[in-house]
Amino acid sequence: MLNIQNLHAEVDGKEILKGLTLSLNAGEVHAIMGPNGAGKSTLGYVLGGRGGYEATSGGVTFDGQDLLALEPHERAAAGLFLGFQYPVEIPGVSNVQFLREAANAQRRNRGEAPLSGAEFLKLARAQAAALGMDAEMLKRPVNVGFSGGEKKRNEMVQMGILNPKLAILDETDSGLDIDALKAVGEGINRIMRAPDKAVLLITHYQRLLDYVQPDFVHVLAGGRIVRSGGPELALELEREGYGALAA
Amino acid sequence: MTVLDLPTKKAEAWRWSDMDTLRAAAESPQAPAGVDPSDLFLDIDGPRLCFVDGVFAPAHSRPGPVEVTRHIPATDHPLGSLAVGEGWALHLGPEHAATCIQIVHLGTGGENHVPARILLADDAVASVVETFAGTGWANRLTAIALGKGARLMRSVRLVQTGGFVSIRDEAEIGEAASLVSIFLGAGGMGSRIDGALTLTGKGAFAEMGGALLTSGSQRQEAAVAVRHEQIEGTSRQIWRAVAADESVASLAARVEVARGAQQTDGEQSLRGLLLQRTATVNLKPELEIFADDVKCAHGATVGELDRNALFYLQSRGIEESQAKALLTHAFVADALARIGEAPVREAFAADAAKWLEAAL
Numbered sequence: 001m002l003n004i005q006n007l008h009a010e011v012d013g014k015e016i017l018k019g020l021t022l023s024l025n026a027g028e029v030h031a032i033m034g035p036n037g038a039g040k041s042t043l044g045y046v047l048g049g050r051g052g053y054e055a056t057s058g059g060v061t062f063d064g065q066d067l068l069a070l071e072p073h074e075r076a077a078a079g080l081f082l083g084f085q086y087p088v089e090i091p092g093v094s095n096v097q098f099l100r101e102a103a104n105a106q107r108r109n110r111g112e113a114p115l116s117g118a119e120f121l122k123l124a125r126a127q128a129a130a131l132g133m134d135a136e137m138l139k140r141p142v143n144v145g146f147s148g149g150e151k152k153r154n155e156m157v158q159m160g161i162l163n164p165k166l167a168i169l170d171e172t173d174s175g176l177d178i179d180a181l182k183a184v185g186e187g188i189n190r191i192m193r194a195p196d197k198a199v200l201l202i203t204h205y206q207r208l209l210d211y212v213q214p215d216f217v218h219v220l221a222g223g224r225i226v227r228s229g230g231p232e233l234a235l236e237l238e239r240e241g242y243g244a245l246a247a
Numbered sequence: 248m249t250v251l252d253l254p255t256k257k258a259e260a261w262r263w264s265d266m267d268t269l270r271a272a273a274e275s276p277q278a279p280a281g282v283d284p285s286d287l288f289l290d291i292d293g294p295r296l297c298f299v300d301g302v303f304a305p306a307h308s309r310p311g312p313v314e315v316t317r318h319i320p321a322t323d324h325p326l327g328s329l330a331v332g333e334g335w336a337l338h339l340g341p342e343h344a345a346t347c348i349q350i351v352h353l354g355t356g357g358e359n360h361v362p363a364r365i366l367l368a369d370d371a372v373a374s375v376v377e378t379f380a381g382t383g384w385a386n387r388l389t390a391i392a393l394g395k396g397a398r399l400m401r402s403v404r405l406v407q408t409g410g411f412v413s414i415r416d417e418a419e420i421g422e423a424a425s426l427v428s429i430f431l432g433a434g435g436m437g438s439r440i441d442g443a444l445t446l447t448g449k450g451a452f453a454e455m456g457g458a459l460l461t462s463g464s465q466r467q468e469a470a471v472a473v474r475h476e477q478i479e480g481t482s483r484q485i486w487r488a489v490a491a492d493e494s495v496a497s498l499a500a501r502v503e504v505a506r507g508a509q510q511t512d513g514e515q516s517l518r519g520l521l522l523q524r525t526a527t528v529n530l531k532p533e534l535e536i537f538a539d540d541v542k543c544a545h546g547a548t549v550g551e552l553d554r555n556a557l558f559y560l561q562s563r564g565i566e567e568s569q570a571k572a573l574l575t576h577a578f579v580a581d582a583l584a585r586i587g588e589a590p591v592r593e594a595f596a597a598d599a600a601k602w603l604e605a606a607l
Contacts (some may be wrong), residue, residue, distance in 0.1 A: 050558050076564035088559040092577025098560070101573065106564035141577075158563065 001026045001198045002047075002067075002166055007058035009039075009046045016042040018223035019058070024166070024198045031201040031209055031234060034220035035242040040202045041085060043220070044170040048082035049075050062166065076102075077109035079165030081158075083172050087151040090142040095154070098142050099124060099161050106162065127160035131187050148175030156187035167192050168200045173208035185211025206238040254325045263497035263529050265411070265466035268437035272384035272410035277356035280381040284353050287378050289594050293347030296335055300383065301352075301359025303333060312345045313337050320362045320388050326439070327415030330388035334362035339371035341394070346374045347588065354383035354410060363389040367397035367424075374400040376591050382410040382436070391418035393426060395448065400587045401428040403457075404595055405467075407436035415441045416455070422448030422477075429586050430457035431595045432467045433602040442471040446480040446508075456485035458579040458599060461494035461526070462606045468497035468529075475508040482512075487582040488519040489575055490526035491606045497529035502545075506537040513542070519549035520578050522571075522606065572603045 002024040009017040016039045024030050034040050045053040047060065049072035060067040062078060070078065090098065103123075104114040115123070125135050133153050143151050152172055159167055169188070173181055189212060192199045201214060209217075209231065217233040218225045221242065227233065253269065254261040277300070284297045284307045294311030297304040303315045314336045322328050339345055352361070367373055371394065379385055385407070393399055405412045412432075420426050432438050444453040459467040473482040488496035502513045519528030530547040552574050560570035579599055586592040 048558075048562050050562075051554070071567070072558065072561035073564050073566045073570075076562060082562045084559065084562075088553070088555045090556050090559070090574070090577065092580045093573055098563070098573070101569070102560070102563035102565050105566060105569065109564065162563065 001063060002200070003061045005059050007046070007060060008056045009042060010054055010056055011042060011052060015056070016223055017046065020220070020224050022218065022225060024200060026198055027195045028216065029193070029199045029201065029212060029214045030216045030218065031203060031214035032218050032220050033203055033234060033237055036204070038220045039223045040220055041170055044082055044168050044202055047080070047168055048072060073105065074109065076162070077106045081162055081164035081167045083155045083159065083167060083169035085171035085174060087143050087155055089144045091144050093142050095138045095140060095142050096121070096124060099158060102158075103161055123161055124157070127157045130160065130190065131156050132183050133157055149177055149180035152176055152180060152184055156184055156191070160187065160191050163191070165196065166198050166200070168202065170202045171204060172201070173203055173205065181208065182211060184208075188212045206234045209234050252325065260470060263466070263468050263495070263499075264439055265437040268466065269384055269411040269413065272382070272437070273358040275356045275383055275410065277383075280353055280355045282353060282380060284351055287351040287353065287380050288349050289376065289590060291347045291349070291590050293349060294345065295349045295351070297351045297353065298359075298361055299353045300355055300357065301332070301361050301385070307351070311348070312339065313348060318362055318364065320390060322388060322415070322417060324388070324415050324417070324441070326386055326413045326441070327388035327417070330360040330362040330386050330415070332360055332362070334364070336364040336366075337373060337375070338366045339368060339373055341368040342370045343368070344372040346372065348373065348375045350375065350377045352377065352379045352385050354381035354385050354407065356383045358384040358386065360386045363387065365389065365391045365399060367393050367399060369394040370396040372398045374588060375402070377401070377403045379405045379407050379412045379434070381407055384411045384413070386413045388415045388417070391416065391426060393418070393420050393424035395422045395424060397421065397424045399426050401426070402586050402591050402595065403428065403430045404598055405430070405432040405436060405438055406434040406598060409435050411437040413439045413441070416443070418442070418444045418453070419447045420444065420451040420453050423450045424448060425452040427454040427585060427587065429583065430469065431583065431598060432457070432459040432461070433598045435463070435465060437465060438467040440469040443474070444471070444482070445474045445476060446482065447476055449477045450479040451477065452481045454483040454585065456483065456582055456585065458487045458489070458582045459496045459498070460489045460579070460599065460602045460606070461496045462491040464493050466495045466497070468499070470499040472501040472503065473513070474503040474505065475511045475513065476505045477508055479510045480508060480512070482514070484515045485582050485585065486517050487579045488528045489522065489579060490519065490528050491522040493525050495527040495529065499531040499533070501533040501535070502543055504536040504538050504541050504543070508538050509540040511538060511541045511543070513544070515543075515545040517547040518578070520575065521549065521551050522575070568607050571607045572600070575603050575607070576600060
């Protein structure tokens with residue numbers, strides 16, 4: 001589904017990713033772990049298409065398409081979802097308005113009919129309820145005044161509504177208390193655990209992996225994957241730290 | 248020619264004014280507007296008045312309680328004092344109400360001047376919606392006096408395709424009375440929205456604010472002074488400016504608190520958004536306070552669209568231009584949200600949205 005070949009990328013002229021190669025197949029959950037500054041968030045942003053994060057060589061295909069040639073909104077329409085480490089507050093734009101615009105923009109881009117207001121509200125309420133988010137919060141401005149946990153739940157509600165093929169979740173577990181962590185973990189499993197979907201979890205700690213069992217774990221250090229393994233690798237990292245591996 | 252006596256940039260209060268555009272509009276030849284005045288009214292029940300090039304057009308009007316009358320304004324304001332001749336007046340007796348009065352000003356070129364007067368007796372209630380369309384120089388003076396407990400909601404939209412609109416409001420707001428005036432500049436004209444509001448009674452409320460949207464080489468400005476003369480008054484000046492291309496939007500807001508006007512609660516919020524770095528937003532918040540038990544909040548900021556927010560919207564599938572429109576609309580929304588009547592508020596929001604669609 002996602003094929004990253006020898007990817008080099010720079011931010012502000014500084015090379016952060018230095019030949020990263022990684023493949024995800026449908027039905028798989030991969031975790032990327034690594035120390036601070038390894039390039040984890042840069043990888044998420046390069047795949048999402050954020051301005052200022054430039055791929056200088058190598059390539060990425062998503063379902064056979066050249067991902068890097070697409071605009072950010074086209075990547076979303078193609079089925080990619082980027083979960084933000086720090087979801088952005090947008091005063092003056094309600095969650096409902098934002099998500100309905102987003103869902104319908106994606107549908108338009110795919111040549112599908114837009115959802116009516118009623119259809120959309122039904123979908124949004126169901127997803128909010130499944131994540132234990134008060135439906136009233138859908139009416140509030142996007143993430144404004146939300147706690148850290150509420151913001152991350154809101155990311156999962158968005159993911160549930162947009163129903164992507166591939167979710168790249170950047171430190172979705174950071175800033176969560178144990179209840180929110182459980183809710184978010186269950187959300188990822190419910191929405192994304194399917195034979196035709198895949199997940200790339202970018203995380204610093206093992207704890208989210210207690211709820212979302214990865215099929216593969218990779219260690220990112222110095223801008224490339226330095227080691228890959230099964231779920232047991234995450235436990236080893238938790239025990240021994242990144243120091244030995246990154247060396 | 249009235250245009251000979253125009254203020255110049257040498258005067259501090261007129262340093263950002265675009266008198267060249269005003270002069271050109273005044274001298275522009277008349278040409279058919281190509282607009283049916285009846286299309287400029289919002290679909291709301293209520294009295295209607297139409298002025299075409301400053302002349303009352305009875306065929307498009309049903310004035311109700313509003314009188315069409317000549318008056319000579321008592322002001323020394325350099326533009327306001329030019330608004331002499333046929334105009335309109337709304338006088339309401341105690342506890343009378345007249346809402347959703349719509350006034351359409353259509354210009355076809357050249358200059359036109361209309362004075363207006365709104366006098367509300369104690370506990371009277373009125374709301375007025377004005378629309379400026381067409382072209383030419385439209386010059387207006389509106390004198391407002393509100394008796395005890397009277398309430399006036401005024402919504403003014405400037406959607407002329409070109410030319411210039413100058414508005415001068417002079418208001419006296421009595422005890423526990425309330426004046427809310429919200430302006431939207433969303434056309435291609437130059438503008439000067441100029442106000443002097445005086446809170447003459449205890450516990451009065453005065454608000455003047457809105458949104459100026461500029462593009463191309465356009466210049467729009469608002470210059471408002473609010474004077475608190477009595478205790479327990481409240482004032483709000485909430486302005487948003489969005490400037491694209493090489494345009495200039497300027498906001499000057501002043502609060503004066505007279506000696507003894509204790510427990511004044513004033514708020515100024517001036518915010519500018521640059522859609523391109525070639526555009527300019529000028530902000531000038533001013534406070535002059537001669538009382539010691541006063542709360543005056545003030546903020547003035549100019550910035551660009553938040554790149555994080557922009558990428559966040561795009562990453563969810565929203566195209567860049569639409570994402571910019573959403574964020575810009577949100578930026579001006581809180582200034583327009585002060586309009587009390589939902590259909591008017593929605594119409595103004597739709598005008599702003601239309602402007603954004605064209606500018607982004």
